[in-house]
Protein backbone atom coordinates (compact mmCIF):
# COMPACT_ATOMS: atom_id res chain seq x y z
CA UNK A 469 0.00 0.00 0.00
CA UNK A 470 1.44 3.37 -0.94
CA UNK A 471 1.18 6.42 1.34
CA UNK A 472 0.40 9.83 0.05
CA UNK A 473 3.84 11.37 -0.43
CA UNK A 474 4.73 14.21 1.94
CA UNK A 475 5.60 16.34 -1.09
CA UNK A 476 2.38 15.66 -3.02
CA UNK A 477 0.73 19.13 -2.75
CA UNK A 478 1.41 20.31 -6.30
CA UNK A 479 0.62 16.97 -7.89
CA UNK A 480 -2.72 16.00 -9.34
CA UNK A 481 -1.84 12.34 -9.65
CA UNK A 482 -0.06 10.12 -7.16
CA UNK A 483 3.31 8.60 -7.97
CA UNK A 484 2.73 5.43 -9.98
CA UNK A 485 3.52 2.19 -8.24
CA UNK A 486 6.03 1.47 -10.99
CA UNK A 487 7.84 4.78 -10.45
CA UNK A 488 7.82 4.30 -6.68
CA UNK A 489 9.26 0.85 -6.90
CA UNK A 490 11.88 2.08 -9.37
CA UNK A 491 12.92 5.04 -7.27
CA UNK A 492 12.55 3.82 -3.70
CA UNK A 493 15.82 3.48 -1.82
CA UNK A 494 14.41 2.35 1.51
CA UNK A 495 15.56 -1.19 1.09
CA UNK A 496 19.12 0.06 1.52
CA UNK A 497 18.87 3.38 3.32
CA UNK A 498 16.82 1.94 6.18
CA UNK A 499 20.26 1.10 7.56
CA UNK A 500 20.57 4.83 8.26
CA UNK A 501 17.62 5.00 10.65
CA UNK A 502 19.75 5.63 13.75
CA UNK A 503 21.70 8.42 12.09
CA UNK A 504 18.50 9.89 10.67
CA UNK A 505 16.83 10.00 14.07
CA UNK A 506 19.92 11.34 15.82
CA UNK A 507 20.12 14.12 13.18
CA UNK A 508 16.42 14.92 13.55
CA UNK A 509 16.69 15.11 17.33
CA UNK A 510 19.64 17.51 17.13
CA UNK A 511 17.76 19.57 14.55
CA UNK A 512 14.55 19.79 16.59
CA UNK A 513 16.45 20.68 19.77
CA UNK A 514 18.08 23.53 17.88
CA UNK A 515 14.70 24.61 16.47
CA UNK A 516 13.33 25.00 19.98
CA UNK A 517 16.52 26.57 21.36
CA UNK A 518 16.29 29.25 18.68
CA UNK A 519 12.52 29.59 19.36
CA UNK A 520 11.60 28.61 15.84
CA UNK A 521 9.50 25.92 17.55
CA UNK A 522 8.14 26.14 21.08
CA UNK A 523 9.82 24.11 23.79
CA UNK A 524 6.69 21.97 24.07
CA UNK A 525 6.63 21.25 20.33
CA UNK A 526 10.30 20.36 20.43
CA UNK A 527 9.79 17.99 23.33
CA UNK A 528 6.87 16.21 21.72
CA UNK A 529 8.72 15.64 18.49
CA UNK A 530 11.86 14.53 20.28
CA UNK A 531 10.00 12.03 22.45
CA UNK A 532 8.11 10.65 19.47
CA UNK A 533 11.33 10.24 17.51
CA UNK A 534 12.77 8.14 20.32
CA UNK A 535 9.65 5.98 20.35
CA UNK A 536 9.94 5.56 16.58
CA UNK A 537 13.52 4.38 17.03
CA UNK A 538 12.27 1.70 19.44
CA UNK A 539 9.48 0.78 17.03
CA UNK A 540 12.02 0.20 14.28
CA UNK A 541 14.29 -1.77 16.57
CA UNK A 542 11.48 -4.03 17.81
CA UNK A 543 10.08 -4.49 14.32
CA UNK A 544 6.84 -2.71 15.16
CA UNK A 545 7.49 -0.17 12.42
CA UNK A 546 8.43 -1.91 9.20
CA UNK A 547 10.42 0.18 6.80
CA UNK A 548 8.85 -1.40 3.73
CA UNK A 549 9.05 -0.40 0.12
CA UNK A 550 5.82 1.58 0.19
CA UNK A 551 8.08 4.45 1.35
CA UNK A 552 10.39 6.39 -0.90
CA UNK A 553 13.24 6.46 1.57
CA UNK A 554 14.09 6.20 5.27
CA UNK A 555 13.79 9.97 5.80
CA UNK A 556 10.21 10.16 4.55
CA UNK A 557 9.22 6.95 6.34
CA UNK A 558 10.33 8.31 9.71
CA UNK A 559 8.74 11.72 9.13
CA UNK A 560 5.50 10.11 8.01
CA UNK A 561 5.43 7.98 11.13
CA UNK A 562 6.11 11.05 13.26
CA UNK A 563 3.13 12.88 11.79
CA UNK A 564 1.00 9.80 12.29
CA UNK A 565 1.99 9.76 15.95
CA UNK A 566 1.92 13.42 16.99
CA UNK A 567 -0.30 14.92 14.33
CA UNK A 568 0.33 18.13 12.44
CA UNK A 569 3.06 19.27 14.85
CA UNK A 570 5.23 16.50 13.44
CA UNK A 571 5.19 18.42 10.19
CA UNK A 572 7.22 21.16 11.88
CA UNK A 573 10.33 19.00 12.17
CA UNK A 574 11.32 19.68 8.58
CA UNK A 575 11.44 23.46 9.12
CA UNK A 576 14.71 24.87 7.78
CA UNK A 577 15.83 21.51 6.49
CA UNK A 578 15.63 19.45 3.32
CA UNK A 579 16.23 15.82 2.55
CA UNK A 580 19.25 17.01 0.60
CA UNK A 581 21.15 18.15 3.66
CA UNK A 582 19.53 15.41 5.75
CA UNK A 583 20.87 12.56 3.62
CA UNK A 584 24.35 14.08 3.50
CA UNK A 585 24.27 14.37 7.28
CA UNK A 586 23.15 10.76 7.74
CA UNK A 587 25.93 9.51 5.49
CA UNK A 588 28.60 11.50 7.27
CA UNK A 589 27.41 10.19 10.63
CA UNK A 590 27.29 6.63 9.35
CA UNK A 591 30.75 6.80 7.77
CA UNK A 592 32.23 8.43 10.84
CA UNK A 593 31.29 5.32 12.82
CA UNK A 594 32.54 3.09 10.01
CA UNK A 595 35.94 4.85 10.04
CA UNK A 596 36.28 4.18 13.75
CA UNK A 597 35.30 0.53 13.43
CA UNK A 598 37.57 -0.10 10.48
CA UNK A 599 40.36 1.67 12.37
CA UNK A 600 39.94 -0.79 15.22
CA UNK A 601 39.91 -3.75 12.84
CA UNK A 602 43.12 -2.48 11.24
CA UNK A 603 44.73 -2.28 14.67
CA UNK A 604 43.54 -5.79 15.45
CA UNK A 605 45.14 -7.17 12.30
CA UNK A 606 48.34 -5.24 12.99
CA UNK A 607 48.46 -6.86 16.43
CA UNK A 608 48.06 -10.33 14.97
CA UNK A 609 50.89 -9.60 12.53
CA UNK A 610 53.03 -8.28 15.36
CA UNK A 611 52.31 -11.33 17.47
CA UNK A 612 53.42 -13.60 14.62
CA UNK A 613 56.49 -11.45 13.95
CA UNK A 614 57.57 -11.77 17.58
CA UNK A 615 56.79 -15.46 17.70
CA UNK A 616 58.86 -16.22 14.62
CA UNK A 617 61.67 -13.82 15.39
CA UNK A 618 64.88 -15.45 14.17
CA UNK A 619 63.20 -17.57 11.48
CA UNK A 620 64.40 -16.99 7.93
CA UNK A 621 62.73 -17.36 4.57
CA UNK A 622 63.50 -16.60 0.95
CA UNK A 623 62.58 -13.05 -0.01
CA UNK A 624 61.26 -12.63 -3.55
CA UNK A 625 61.36 -10.16 -6.37
CA UNK A 626 59.52 -11.04 -9.61
CA UNK A 627 58.34 -14.05 -7.57
CA UNK A 628 61.87 -15.41 -8.05
CA UNK A 629 63.99 -16.16 -5.02
CA UNK A 630 66.05 -13.08 -4.25
CA UNK A 631 67.70 -12.87 -0.82
CA UNK A 632 67.21 -14.39 2.62
CA UNK A 633 64.99 -12.30 4.86
CA UNK A 634 63.58 -12.63 8.32
CA UNK A 635 60.01 -13.92 8.41
CA UNK A 636 59.25 -11.19 10.96
CA UNK A 637 60.51 -8.54 8.56
CA UNK A 638 58.07 -9.69 5.89
CA UNK A 639 55.17 -9.64 8.35
CA UNK A 640 56.18 -6.21 9.62
CA UNK A 641 55.95 -4.86 6.07
CA UNK A 642 52.21 -5.47 6.26
CA UNK A 643 51.99 -3.60 9.56
CA UNK A 644 53.53 -0.56 7.86
CA UNK A 645 51.06 -0.84 4.96
CA UNK A 646 48.10 -1.04 7.33
CA UNK A 647 49.40 1.94 9.27
CA UNK A 648 49.19 4.07 6.14
CA UNK A 649 45.63 2.83 5.72
CA UNK A 650 44.87 3.91 9.25
CA UNK A 651 46.37 7.36 8.60
CA UNK A 652 44.43 7.74 5.37
CA UNK A 653 41.13 6.94 7.09
CA UNK A 654 41.84 9.42 9.86
CA UNK A 655 42.83 12.02 7.33
CA UNK A 656 39.57 11.65 5.43
CA UNK A 657 37.72 11.78 8.75
CA UNK A 658 38.93 15.39 9.15
CA UNK A 659 37.01 16.50 6.07
CA UNK A 660 34.11 14.12 6.66
CA UNK A 661 33.47 15.32 10.20
CA UNK A 662 31.71 18.56 9.22
CA UNK A 663 27.97 19.07 9.41
CA UNK A 664 26.04 19.84 6.21
CA UNK A 665 22.75 20.26 8.10
CA UNK A 666 21.03 23.61 7.65
CA UNK A 667 22.14 23.94 4.05
CA UNK A 668 18.52 22.97 3.37
CA UNK A 669 17.82 22.28 -0.32
CA UNK A 670 20.87 24.28 -1.46
CA UNK A 671 20.38 27.95 -0.64
CA UNK A 672 20.14 27.86 3.14
CA UNK A 673 17.01 28.95 4.96
CA UNK A 674 15.24 32.14 5.98
CA UNK A 675 14.76 30.80 9.52
CA UNK A 676 17.31 31.92 12.11
CA UNK A 677 18.69 28.40 12.59
CA UNK A 678 21.97 27.77 14.39
CA UNK A 679 23.98 25.39 12.25
CA UNK A 680 26.92 25.43 14.65
CA UNK A 681 24.76 24.32 17.54
CA UNK A 682 23.55 21.28 15.57
CA UNK A 683 27.13 20.53 14.57
CA UNK A 684 28.27 20.62 18.19
CA UNK A 685 25.39 18.44 19.37
CA UNK A 686 26.37 15.80 16.82
CA UNK A 687 30.08 16.08 17.68
CA UNK A 688 31.16 17.49 14.34
CA UNK A 689 34.28 19.65 14.12
CA UNK A 690 32.32 22.40 12.38
CA UNK A 691 29.95 22.96 9.48
CA UNK A 692 30.33 22.64 5.72
CA UNK A 693 30.33 26.36 5.04
CA UNK A 694 28.97 26.72 1.54
CA UNK A 695 25.37 25.47 1.49
CA UNK A 696 25.56 24.51 -2.19
CA UNK A 697 28.73 22.52 -1.59
CA UNK A 698 27.17 20.94 1.51
CA UNK A 699 24.43 19.21 -0.52
CA UNK A 700 26.45 18.52 -3.69
CA UNK A 701 29.51 17.03 -2.08
CA UNK A 702 30.18 13.31 -1.86
CA UNK A 703 33.99 13.65 -1.65
CA UNK A 704 33.92 12.35 1.91
CA UNK A 705 32.41 9.08 0.64
CA UNK A 706 34.73 8.76 -2.33
CA UNK A 707 37.76 9.43 -0.14
CA UNK A 708 36.54 6.81 2.31
CA UNK A 709 36.00 4.25 -0.45
CA UNK A 710 39.39 4.98 -1.94
CA UNK A 711 40.99 4.46 1.48
CA UNK A 712 39.09 1.15 1.70
CA UNK A 713 40.27 0.22 -1.80
CA UNK A 714 43.85 0.53 -0.60
CA UNK A 715 43.04 -1.53 2.49
CA UNK A 716 41.56 -4.21 0.24
CA UNK A 717 44.54 -4.04 -2.10
CA UNK A 718 46.81 -4.70 0.88
CA UNK A 719 44.59 -7.51 2.13
CA UNK A 720 44.52 -9.04 -1.34
CA UNK A 721 48.31 -9.18 -1.37
CA UNK A 722 48.41 -10.82 2.03
CA UNK A 723 45.62 -13.21 0.98
CA UNK A 724 47.52 -14.06 -2.20
CA UNK A 725 50.64 -14.86 -0.19
CA UNK A 726 48.58 -17.12 2.04
CA UNK A 727 47.28 -18.92 -1.05
CA UNK A 728 50.76 -19.27 -2.53
CA UNK A 729 52.52 -20.16 0.70
CA UNK A 730 49.98 -22.80 1.65
CA UNK A 731 50.42 -24.58 -1.70
CA UNK A 732 52.57 -27.72 -1.93
CA UNK A 733 54.93 -25.77 -4.17
CA UNK A 734 55.82 -23.40 -1.34
CA UNK A 735 54.72 -25.27 1.77
CA UNK A 736 55.68 -22.33 3.98
CA UNK A 737 52.44 -22.20 5.95
CA UNK A 738 49.54 -24.36 6.96
CA UNK A 739 46.19 -22.63 7.32
CA UNK A 740 44.06 -24.33 9.95
CA UNK A 741 41.32 -26.69 8.78
CA UNK A 742 38.77 -24.30 10.26
CA UNK A 743 39.67 -21.67 7.68
CA UNK A 744 39.91 -23.88 4.61
CA UNK A 745 37.43 -26.01 2.68
CA UNK A 746 37.40 -29.36 0.92
CA UNK A 747 36.47 -30.39 -2.59
CA UNK A 748 33.25 -32.16 -3.47
CA UNK A 749 35.11 -34.48 -5.83
CA UNK A 750 38.79 -34.64 -4.86
CA UNK A 751 39.07 -36.13 -1.37
CA UNK A 752 42.64 -34.94 -0.80
CA UNK A 753 41.94 -31.25 -1.36
CA UNK A 754 42.28 -28.53 1.24
CA UNK A 755 41.58 -25.19 -0.38
CA UNK A 756 42.35 -21.72 0.98
CA UNK A 757 38.89 -20.39 0.04
CA UNK A 758 38.72 -17.68 2.69
CA UNK A 759 41.91 -16.08 1.46
CA UNK A 760 40.73 -16.45 -2.14
CA UNK A 761 37.46 -14.72 -1.26
CA UNK A 762 39.31 -11.80 0.27
CA UNK A 763 41.26 -11.54 -3.00
CA UNK A 764 37.99 -11.72 -4.95
CA UNK A 765 36.05 -9.26 -2.82
CA UNK A 766 38.71 -6.65 -3.50
CA UNK A 767 37.09 -6.31 -6.91
CA UNK A 768 33.79 -5.28 -5.32
CA UNK A 769 35.42 -2.43 -3.46
CA UNK A 770 37.34 -1.18 -6.51
CA UNK A 771 34.07 -1.46 -8.46
CA UNK A 772 32.33 0.68 -5.86
CA UNK A 773 35.01 3.35 -6.21
CA UNK A 774 34.58 3.53 -9.98
CA UNK A 775 30.80 3.40 -9.52
CA UNK A 776 30.84 6.45 -7.23
CA UNK A 777 33.30 8.45 -9.32
CA UNK A 778 31.13 7.80 -12.34
CA UNK A 779 27.88 8.79 -10.59
CA UNK A 780 29.41 12.11 -9.57
CA UNK A 781 31.19 12.77 -12.84
CA UNK A 782 29.89 15.91 -14.57
CA UNK A 783 26.90 16.09 -12.25
CA UNK A 784 25.68 19.68 -12.18
CA UNK A 785 25.33 21.35 -8.78
CA UNK A 786 23.59 20.94 -6.44
CA UNK A 787 21.61 17.82 -5.44
CA UNK A 788 20.54 15.38 -8.15
CA UNK A 789 18.66 12.16 -7.60
CA UNK A 790 21.55 10.29 -9.19
CA UNK A 791 23.23 10.73 -5.83
CA UNK A 792 20.85 8.27 -4.22
CA UNK A 793 22.76 5.59 -6.11
CA UNK A 794 25.66 6.12 -3.71
CA UNK A 795 23.97 3.95 -1.07
CA UNK A 796 24.65 0.54 -2.56
CA UNK A 797 28.42 1.06 -2.96
CA UNK A 798 28.63 2.80 0.42
CA UNK A 799 27.02 0.01 2.44
CA UNK A 800 28.75 -2.69 0.45
CA UNK A 801 32.20 -1.18 0.94
CA UNK A 802 31.70 -0.78 4.68
CA UNK A 803 30.54 -4.35 5.19
CA UNK A 804 33.02 -5.93 2.76
CA UNK A 805 36.03 -4.11 4.22
CA UNK A 806 34.99 -4.95 7.76
CA UNK A 807 34.39 -8.61 6.99
CA UNK A 808 37.67 -8.98 5.14
CA UNK A 809 39.77 -7.34 7.84
CA UNK A 810 38.08 -9.55 10.40
CA UNK A 811 38.56 -12.81 8.53
CA UNK A 812 42.18 -12.07 7.60
CA UNK A 813 43.03 -11.59 11.29
CA UNK A 814 41.44 -14.96 11.98
CA UNK A 815 43.07 -16.76 9.07
CA UNK A 816 46.45 -15.47 10.15
CA UNK A 817 46.11 -16.31 13.81
CA UNK A 818 45.16 -19.85 12.79
CA UNK A 819 48.09 -20.27 10.40
CA UNK A 820 51.22 -22.22 11.28
CA UNK A 821 54.53 -21.18 9.77
CA UNK A 822 56.84 -24.04 8.79
CA UNK A 823 60.20 -22.60 9.75
CA UNK A 824 62.14 -25.71 8.81
CA UNK A 825 60.70 -25.84 5.34
CA UNK A 826 61.37 -22.15 4.69
CA UNK A 827 64.97 -22.47 5.82
CA UNK A 828 65.46 -25.62 3.77
CA UNK A 829 64.56 -23.64 0.69
CA UNK A 830 67.26 -21.11 1.55
CA UNK A 831 70.00 -23.67 1.40
CA UNK A 832 69.11 -25.20 -1.92
CA UNK A 833 69.50 -22.12 -4.02
CA UNK A 834 71.52 -19.03 -4.84
CA UNK A 835 69.96 -16.57 -2.45
CA UNK A 836 73.27 -15.43 -1.03
CA UNK A 837 74.88 -14.68 -4.39
CA UNK A 838 74.68 -10.96 -3.60
CA UNK A 839 76.81 -11.62 -0.48
CA UNK A 840 79.53 -13.12 -2.68
CA UNK A 841 79.53 -10.01 -4.86
CA UNK A 842 79.59 -7.75 -1.77
CA UNK A 843 82.48 -9.83 -0.36
CA UNK A 844 84.54 -9.16 -3.47
CA UNK A 845 83.63 -5.46 -3.32
CA UNK A 846 84.99 -5.31 0.21
CA UNK A 847 88.22 -6.77 -1.18
CA UNK A 848 88.44 -3.85 -3.58
CA UNK A 849 86.81 -5.37 -6.68
CA UNK A 850 84.48 -2.84 -8.40
CA UNK A 851 80.83 -3.85 -7.87
CA UNK A 852 80.12 -4.43 -11.58
CA UNK A 853 83.12 -6.83 -11.89
CA UNK A 854 82.12 -8.56 -8.65
CA UNK A 855 78.59 -8.96 -10.02
CA UNK A 856 79.92 -10.50 -13.26
CA UNK A 857 82.26 -12.89 -11.42
CA UNK A 858 79.47 -14.04 -9.12
CA UNK A 859 77.16 -14.50 -12.10
CA UNK A 860 79.74 -16.82 -13.63
CA UNK A 861 79.94 -18.80 -10.38
CA UNK A 862 76.13 -19.21 -10.39
CA UNK A 863 76.20 -20.28 -14.02
CA UNK A 864 78.93 -22.81 -13.21
CA UNK A 865 76.79 -24.24 -10.39
CA UNK A 866 73.74 -24.50 -12.66
CA UNK A 867 75.81 -26.33 -15.31
CA UNK A 868 77.09 -28.74 -12.69
CA UNK A 869 73.72 -29.16 -10.95
CA UNK A 870 74.92 -27.80 -7.65
CA UNK A 871 74.26 -24.90 -5.29
CA UNK A 872 76.56 -22.31 -3.73
CA UNK A 873 76.96 -24.43 -0.61
CA UNK A 874 78.59 -27.22 -2.65
CA UNK A 875 81.47 -25.10 -3.95
CA UNK A 876 85.02 -25.55 -2.70
CA UNK A 877 87.73 -22.92 -2.39
CA UNK A 878 89.76 -24.28 -5.34
CA UNK A 879 86.81 -23.88 -7.66
CA UNK A 880 86.14 -20.40 -6.31
CA UNK A 881 89.77 -19.45 -6.99
CA UNK A 882 89.29 -20.22 -10.67
CA UNK A 883 86.86 -17.26 -10.67
CA UNK A 884 88.79 -14.90 -8.39
CA UNK A 885 91.95 -15.05 -6.30
CA UNK A 886 90.29 -12.72 -3.77
CA UNK A 887 88.34 -15.51 -2.13
CA UNK A 888 89.51 -16.71 1.29
CA UNK A 889 87.95 -19.62 3.18
CA UNK A 890 85.83 -17.17 5.20
CA UNK A 891 83.71 -16.70 2.05
CA UNK A 892 81.77 -19.82 3.12
CA UNK A 893 80.52 -17.98 6.19
CA UNK A 894 79.14 -15.22 4.03
CA UNK A 895 77.17 -17.71 2.00
CA UNK A 896 75.20 -18.83 5.04
CA UNK A 897 71.67 -17.41 4.99
CA UNK A 898 71.70 -16.33 8.64
CA UNK A 899 75.04 -14.60 8.08
CA UNK A 900 73.61 -12.80 5.09
CA UNK A 901 70.79 -11.45 7.23
CA UNK A 902 73.07 -10.50 10.11
CA UNK A 903 75.41 -8.68 7.73
CA UNK A 904 72.80 -6.11 6.80
CA UNK A 905 73.58 -2.70 8.22
CA UNK A 906 71.17 -0.24 6.65
CA UNK A 907 68.22 1.24 8.51
CA UNK A 908 64.99 -0.71 8.02
CA UNK A 909 66.86 -3.76 6.70
CA UNK A 910 66.29 -7.40 7.46
CA UNK A 911 69.07 -7.61 10.09
CA UNK A 912 67.85 -8.95 13.45
CA UNK A 913 68.75 -5.62 15.10
CA UNK A 914 66.71 -3.56 12.68
CA UNK A 915 63.79 -5.98 12.79
CA UNK A 916 63.87 -5.93 16.57
CA UNK A 917 63.72 -2.11 16.44
CA UNK A 918 60.61 -2.32 14.31
CA UNK A 919 59.00 -4.78 16.70
CA UNK A 920 59.70 -2.43 19.60
CA UNK A 921 58.34 0.52 17.62
CA UNK A 922 55.07 -1.20 16.67
CA UNK A 923 54.58 -2.62 20.14
CA UNK A 924 54.68 0.93 21.46
CA UNK A 925 52.44 2.38 18.73
CA UNK A 926 49.82 -0.35 18.97
CA UNK A 927 49.74 -0.38 22.73
CA UNK A 928 47.98 2.96 22.83
CA UNK A 929 45.55 2.11 20.07
CA UNK A 930 42.10 0.70 20.57
CA UNK A 931 41.42 -2.57 18.83
CA UNK A 932 38.18 -4.52 18.72
Ligand code: ARG
Nearest residue numbers: 493553579580583789791792
Ligand atom coordinates in the same frame (compact mmCIF):
# COMPACT_ATOMS: atom_id res chain seq x y z
N1 ARG B 1 16.75 9.21 -0.98
C1 ARG B 1 17.41 10.39 -1.41
C2 ARG B 1 18.91 10.12 -1.56
O1 ARG B 1 19.36 9.20 -1.00
C3 ARG B 1 17.24 11.47 -0.37
C4 ARG B 1 17.31 12.86 -0.90
C5 ARG B 1 16.18 13.10 -1.79
N2 ARG B 1 16.02 14.47 -2.15
C6 ARG B 1 15.22 14.85 -3.13
N3 ARG B 1 15.12 16.10 -3.32
N4 ARG B 1 14.57 14.01 -3.87
O2 ARG B 1 19.62 10.82 -2.24
